[in-house]
Amino acid sequence: xxxxxxxxxxxxxxxxxxxxxxxxxxxxxxxxxxxxxxxxxxxxxxxxxxxxxxxxxxxxxxxxxxxxxxxxxxxxxxxxxxxxxxxxxxxxxxxxxxxxxxxxxxxxxxxxxxxxxxxxxxxxxxxxxxxxxxxxxxxxxxxxxxxxxxxxxxxxxxxxxxxxxxxxxxxxxxxxxxxxxxxxxxxxxxxxxxxxxxxxxxxxxxxxxxxxxxxxxxxxxxxxxxxxxxxxxxxxxxxxxxxxxxxxxxxxxxxxxxxxxxxxxxxxxxxxxxxxxxxxxxxxxxxxxxxxxxxxxxxxxxxxxxxxxxxxxxxxxxxxxxxxxxxxxxxxxxxxxxxxxxxxxxxxxxxxxxxxxxxxxxxxxxxxxxxxxxxxxxxxxxxxxxxxxxxxxxxxxxxxxxxxxxxxxxxxxxxxxxxxxxxxxxxxxxxxxxxxxxxxxxxxxxxxxxxxxxxxxxxxxxxxxxxxxxxxxxxxxxxxxxxxxxxxxxxxxxxxxxxxxxxxxxxxxxxxxxxxxxxxxxxxxxxxxxxxxxxxxxx
Numbered sequence: 347x348x349x350x351x352x353x354x355x356x357x358x359x360x361x362x363x364x365x366x367x368x369x370x371x372x373x374x375x376x377x378x379x380x381x382x383x384x385x386x387x388x389x390x391x392x393x394x395x396x397x398x399x400x401x402x403x404x405x406x407x408x409x410x411x412x413x414x415x416x417x418x419x420x421x422x423x424x425x426x427x428x429x430x431x432x433x434x435x436x437x438x439x440x441x442x443x444x445x446x447x448x449x450x451x452x453x454x455x456x457x458x459x460x461x462x463x464x465x466x467x468x469x470x471x472x473x474x475x476x477x478x479x480x481x482x483x484x485x486x487x488x489x490x491x492x493x494x495x496x497x498x499x500x501x502x503x504x505x506x507x508x509x510x511x512x513x514x515x516x517x518x519x520x521x522x523x524x525x526x527x528x529x530x531x532x533x534x535x536x537x538x539x540x541x542x543x544x545x546x547x548x549x550x551x552x553x554x555x556x557x558x559x560x561x562x563x564x565x566x567x568x569x570x571x572x573x574x575x576x577x578x579x580x581x582x583x584x585x586x587x588x589x590x591x592x593x594x595x596x597x598x599x600x601x602x603x604x605x606x607x608x609x610x611x612x613x614x615x616x617x618x619x620x621x622x623x624x625x626x627x628x629x630x631x632x633x634x635x636x637x638x639x640x641x642x643x644x645x646x647x648x649x650x651x652x653x654x655x656x657x658x659x660x661x662x663x664x665x666x667x668x669x670x671x672x673x674x675x676x677x678x679x680x681x682x683x684x685x686x687x688x689x690x691x692x693x694x695x696x697x698x699x700x701x702x703x704x705x706x707x708x709x710x711x712x713x714x715x716x717x718x719x720x721x722x723x724x725x726x727x728x729x730x731x732x733x734x735x736x737x738x739x740x741x742x743x744x745x746x747x748x749x750x751x752x753x754x755x756x757x758x759x760x761x762x763x764x765x766x767x768x769x770x771x772x773x774x775x776x777x778x779x780x781x782x783x784x785x786x787x788x789x790x791x792x793x794x795x796x797x798x799x800x801x802x803x804x805x806x807x808x809x810x811x812x813x814x815x816x817x818x819x820x821x822x823x824x825x826x827x828x829x830x831x832x833x834x835x836x837x838x839x840x841x842x843x844x845x846x847x848x849x850x851x852x853x854x855x856x857x858x859x860x861x862x863x864x865x866x867x868x869x870x871x872x873x874x875x876x877x878x879x880x881x882x883x884x885x
Contacts, residue, residue, distance in 0.1 A: 449471060
């Protein structure tokens with residue numbers, strides 16, 4: 347997931363709400379997150395970042411970019427981190443956060459020619475975590491309850507683009523090969539997983555007459571060989587999914603529209619048709635309206651997706667028959683720019699509704715963890731509004747609110763999804779001094795109540811409480827150096843009883859899966875960044 351990609355590797359993040367375009371695949375059910383990594387030809391010649399906090403976490407990040415000649419460039423990104431402290435601030439005998447270490451490495455190459463361009467590279471990481479009772483060590487036999495998670499990943503990737511003789515016409519091909527293993531131990535319960543994945547996506551990009559009418563068409567192929575074993579349960583699966591797609595884009599003075607569809611064939615579930623539509627209308631010079639609707643589907647991995655639920659005494663009831671999850675998503679948004687005390691200000695609001703025709707449900711309301719296919723009925727409504735304003739030069743303010751109504755059939759009745767608060771709020775302010783040598787940032791997060799499974803008793807709240815956390819950071823910039831210090835959870839809020847029946851970790855009533863709030867208190871951290879930027883060529 348996102349934790350496997352260090353923040354220092356990322357150039358920017360683009361978020362698409364609702365269904366994404368069909369060019370990116372069939373799995374987008376409620377949105378897409380695109381992480382744009384630093385490009386070899388544009389990244390720093392050398393960058394190093396060091397970090398440490400009072401709980402015993404330390405990390406170092408190294409980036410280096412090199413332009414070899416007018417056509418070739420390369421970039422190397424490396425990360426190493428570890429959690430060395432053993433924290434038990436609430437005195438329940440369990441580590442508040444797991445110990446462990448993470449190593450990640452990426453090497454990218456880029457070629458830029460007159461008729462083609464290409465990027466390729468390799469990415470690898472290993473993440474190992476040790477949790478459970480204090481003093482637990484996986485290398486020695488012990489009667490302590492321990493959690494040991496070992497994840498290893500390597501993938502090679504490439505992207506090539508060919509420029510055709512006809513203007514505005516090109517062919518792009520994306521390749522990816524991946525191998526990953528995950529071994530986990532939760533007390534006496536174990537999980538082993540292995541994934542082999544191959545993916546190719548060929549995209550033809552052209553125009554129909556003028557640049558107002560663009561078309562993308564192509565084909566993709568996905569191969570996934572997945573093996574999963576959780577004690578006596580297994581979920582081995584082979585997916586072979588060829589697909590074709592086409593997308594038409596119209597760009598006018600005020601109206602822009604993207605209409606696309608794709609047809610995929612699964613070796614077990616047969617043909618799946620996926621239509622999607624996106625529309626943008628410029629109502630005024632400062633008002634944009636957007637609409638989107640479409641279908642998404644995926645093959646759920648019910649064992650590995652829920653591996654954290656092994657940290658309890660509940661027995662799992664296997665899924666009788668695996669079916670693809672299928673959903674329809676529709677939504678709209680508005681973006682309004684205006685002046686606020688003569689300063690630029692932006693207000694936005696969006697609403698998205700997702701209706702599932704089939705969804706994998708994890709029912710934890712009884713004494714068992716039950717996996718089942720729920721055909722129809724389940725849905726989610728997501729409303730978010732945000733206001734950004736600059737009261738003064740170099741001073742930014744942001745206010746945001748989110749409402750999530752996510753319901754499905756649990757214990758025979760429609761209920762809110764567990765561990766998902768209905769209400770969230772955020773206030774963020776940032777200030778940069780005129781000489782750009784000092785930066786200040788403060789964030790207040792407000793989290794509403796969340797529903798817990800109906801069987802929760804024995805000292806743990808029936809519902810997760812509302813709470814607030816505050817984060818702050820101060821950064822000083824001097825030439826090539828940046829020094830920063832900050833704090834997280836400055837309100838020092840902690841969930842009073844995060845683990846049910848912690849005194850009997852091997853019993854049937856033990857449950858460490860009901861953590862809805864912070865477990866650790868205020869955390870203070872500090873670090874530095876040093877970078878040698880690339881010199882800009884004079885024109």
